[in-house]
Amino acid sequence: MKTVEVCFTPELLGKFNLNNKMVVIVDILRATTIITTMFKNGLDKLIPVNNLNEAKKYKEKGFLVAAERNGVKVDFADFNNSPYVFTEENIKGKTLVYSSTNGTNTINSVKNAKQVIIASFLNLSAVAKYIKKENNDVLLLCSGWQGNFCTEDALFSGALSEELLTTRQFTTNCDSAMAAMDLWSVAKKDILAYIKTIYQYQRLTRLGLKSIIDYCFQIDTTQVVVLLKDNYLVEQKSFLK
Amino acid sequence: MKTVEVCFTPELLGKFNLNNKMVVIVDILRATTIITTMFKNGLDKLIPVNNLNEAKKYKEKGFLVAAERNGVKVDFADFNNSPYVFTEENIKGKTLVYSSTNGTNTINSVKNAKQVIIASFLNLSAVAKYIKKENNDVLLLCSGWQGNFCTEDALFSGALSEELLTTRQFTTNCDSAMAAMDLWSVAKKDILAYIKTIYQYQRLTRLGLKSIIDYCFQIDTTQVVVLLKDNYLVEQKSFLK
Numbered sequence: 001m002k003t004v005e006v007c008f009t010p011e012l013l014g015k016f017n018l019n020n021k022m023v024v025i026v027d028i029l030r031a032t033t034i035i036t037t038m039f040k041n042g043l044d045k046l047i048p049v050n051n052l053n054e055a056k057k058y059k060e061k062g063f064l065v066a067a068e069r070n071g072v073k074v075d076f077a078d079f080n081n082s083p084y085v086f087t088e089e090n091i092k093g094k095t096l097v098y099s100s101t102n103g104t105n106t107i108n109s110v111k112n113a114k115q116v117i118i119a120s121f122l123n124l125s126a127v128a129k130y131i132k133k134e135n136n137d138v139l140l141l142c143s144g145w146q147g148n149f150c151t152e153d154a155l156f157s158g159a160l161s162e163e164l165l166t167t168r169q170f171t172t173n174c175d176s177a178m179a180a181m182d183l184w185s186v187a188k189k190d191i192l193a194y195i196k197t198i199y200q201y202q203r204l205t206r207l208g209l210k211s212i213i214d215y216c217f218q219i220d221t222t223q224v225v226v227l228l229k230d231n232y233l234v235e236q237k238s239f240l241k
Numbered sequence: 242m243k244t245v246e247v248c249f250t251p252e253l254l255g256k257f258n259l260n261n262k263m264v265v266i267v268d269i270l271r272a273t274t275i276i277t278t279m280f281k282n283g284l285d286k287l288i289p290v291n292n293l294n295e296a297k298k299y300k301e302k303g304f305l306v307a308a309e310r311n312g313v314k315v316d317f318a319d320f321n322n323s324p325y326v327f328t329e330e331n332i333k334g335k336t337l338v339y340s341s342t343n344g345t346n347t348i349n350s351v352k353n354a355k356q357v358i359i360a361s362f363l364n365l366s367a368v369a370k371y372i373k374k375e376n377n378d379v380l381l382l383c384s385g386w387q388g389n390f391c392t393e394d395a396l397f398s399g400a401l402s403e404e405l406l407t408t409r410q411f412t413t414n415c416d417s418a419m420a421a422m423d424l425w426s427v428a429k430k431d432i433l434a435y436i437k438t439i440y441q442y443q444r445l446t447r448l449g450l451k452s453i454i455d456y457c458f459q460i461d462t463t464q465v466v467v468l469l470k471d472n473y474l475v476e477q478k479s480f481l482k
Contacts, residue, residue, distance in 0.1 A: 174440070175390055
């Protein structure tokens, strides 16, 4: 049997052995939700960068850049961090450079894992299907908030763990995975009511970004699966066909 | 109103501001449960040390020492890490030096906080009462397992947070605190069944220490409150009277 583990923040990544594992990056609010949206709308290639300096250098070379800090688009960027700006019209067939507060760093911290994929509620079932097909031990890596635990990433990890553990293909003895599933069992009864209690709901509402939250908790609106290939994120097209 | 926060492992302590806060140390399996037991049985003073070298130096000076690693008493120690060895007969009125795998390091990592107290299920209500009386912002610091999240400490933090938040004296916007309360809401329906699913249950059972687990999940068997005073742990006697 293959194992499922959950790491609640990248700061705890050193506690896990990545050998031969598939790492699933989770940043529900908002990087992995946004990335899923981008590929759903036909993006060709995404370059995740760690910081605004890197993003700016790409911009100077002529790349399209999406970058925000504290909910606001940085001055040199073409896109902010709202899922609504990445329309088919804006991004289909293009290459984009992306820097977010937490998520893009998380992606770059596990570049050496066997496989790295991107997951969100928007493509929960497609991701679960892909993980089962690949049949590796899997680590769900939450991006957290400024290095600390955050509820929304734990909830998604619980939802995905539950989906994997319904088959006999996967097992777990990881406390974080089991706790995440218990949290999800409480939250899923009324997810939109539940997320009103989390810290990010308060923060994003304060920033006038409340409409984004409901978007990020939609389940299975797309079948795209996005994975890291060399230093780029691309859609796993062969999986779809 | 005063705030309640939960830190899931000492590795995340840097994410919290300790200014003017009371820190509550949680290491259910087993340091804080053992320490509560020691003072329940009349210990006068406890010296928590970080490592076995320090413990050995104290031993050479003639101190009584409790120390274990991986469930086994270290050769030079007088006591292992079982709650059953710290009887009134063995420890009443004495000073003891103590080194455990996770918990004693946690205590020493927050020596500079405004106040540091020790908590376990054994003295849950007494600790809650003391925290309310002191009326400070409070951080519940889980010792975790080898620096990572562990369920038993999160559960206790949930139980204590719930107890504090039933009054209007305390509030929280900390995701970890809210998640801990949700976990506790699931677990408390049948705590002894629930803990059979956690990693430490498997580990301690493998080590032949299963009987210790039930002991550590008894609720409110004592009213003692233990706090850090200079470099010692002592009972908060004035509180009792």
